[in-house]
Amino acid sequence: MRRTIIAANWKMNNLTSEVINFFAEFGDAALNSENEVIIAPAYPYIPLASALSKNKNIEIAAQDVYPKAEGAFTGMVGGKMLADLGVKAVIIGHSERRRIFGEPNDLIREKVKFVQENGLHLIFCVGETLPERENGVMFDVLKEQIHSAFDDNLTLAPEKITIAYEPVWAIGTGVTATPEQAAEMHAFIRKIMKEKYGYEDSRILYGGSVKPENIQGLMANEDIDGALVGGASLKASSFMKLVNF
Numbered sequence: 001m002r003r004t005i006i007a008a009n010w011k012m013n014n015l016t017s018e019v020i021n022f023f024a025e026f027g028d029a030a031l032n033s034e035n036e037v038i039i040a041p042a043y044p045y046i047p048l049a050s051a052l053s054k055n056k057n058i059e060i061a062a063q064d065v066y067p068k069a070e071g072a073f074t075g076m077v078g079g080k081m082l083a084d085l086g087v088k089a090v091i092i093g094h095s096e097r098r099r100i101f102g103e104p105n106d107l108i109r110e111k112v113k114f115v116q117e118n119g120l121h122l123i124f125c126v127g128e129t130l131p132e133r134e135n136g137v138m139f140d141v142l143k144e145q146i147h148s149a150f151d152d153n154l155t156l157a158p159e160k161i162t163i164a165y166e167p168v169w170a171i172g173t174g175v176t177a178t179p180e181q182a183a184e185m186h187a188f189i190r191k192i193m194k195e196k197y198g199y200e201d202s203r204i205l206y207g208g209s210v211k212p213e214n215i216q217g218l219m220a221n222e223d224i225d226g227a228l229v230g231g232a233s234l235k236a237s238s239f240m241k242l243v244n245f
């Protein structure tokens with residue numbers, strides 16, 4: 001049984017007052033949900049979000065990690081800091097990290113390794129751009145992203161390896177993949193995970209303009225195990241609807 005995950009990626013949004021208001025309004029929404037609820041605030045707000053979500057069935061995640069425990073790495077946040085803050089899950093390889101910050105596959109691979117060595121829940125993002133889809137190479141792109149990150153061997157338990165399929169053309173655009181498009185890609189990822197790595201029970205989330213109006217259609221597919229949500233997760237009123245879709 002794969003338990004559904006509804007995860008919020010707040011990206012570079014939500015200031016102190018907004019975080020406080022979010023949790024005040026969100027209340028016990030996650031306690032009342034049968035789904036696993038994860039929220040990834042920006043680094044400085046992790047302690048506040050952790051304190052406000054205590055005992056509420058919410059796991060606080062980081063949006064990234066630098067793959068070292070600690071040291072002379074100006075501007076970075078490493079493993080010991082995440083452990084110190086009680087963070088148990090990390091998003092790696094988000095398309096904004098890949099494209100805006102030029103994260104290459106070998107750094108992503110190092111991060112995946114580091115997350116595994118530290119026993120954290122890995123939320124690993126993959127997805128093709130619009131030109132890649134239009135050229136029909138989306139399967140090759142996903143295969144390459146997965147292989148280059150995972151070929152050092154996966155060691156974590158299946159429930160700690162989560163893949164997020166986030167087509168770049170659907171992120172923040174309001175254009176959502178149709179349930180059929182998403183299902184096709186999820187089935188492809190599931191096949192790779194099973195046949196190449198022996199992971200049958202890892203969760204595969206869909207991300208890209210998920211909102212209360214379209215979540216049910218997406219979640220109806222058996223290969224879609226949840227959602228990684230950006231814009232529609234910023235306000236409690238909308239995220240509450242998503243966690244209890």
Ligand code: 13P
Nearest residue numbers: 009171172208209230231
């Ligand atoms: P949106 O939900 O804003 O499209 O963002 C998706 C995303 O990138 C989540 O990681």
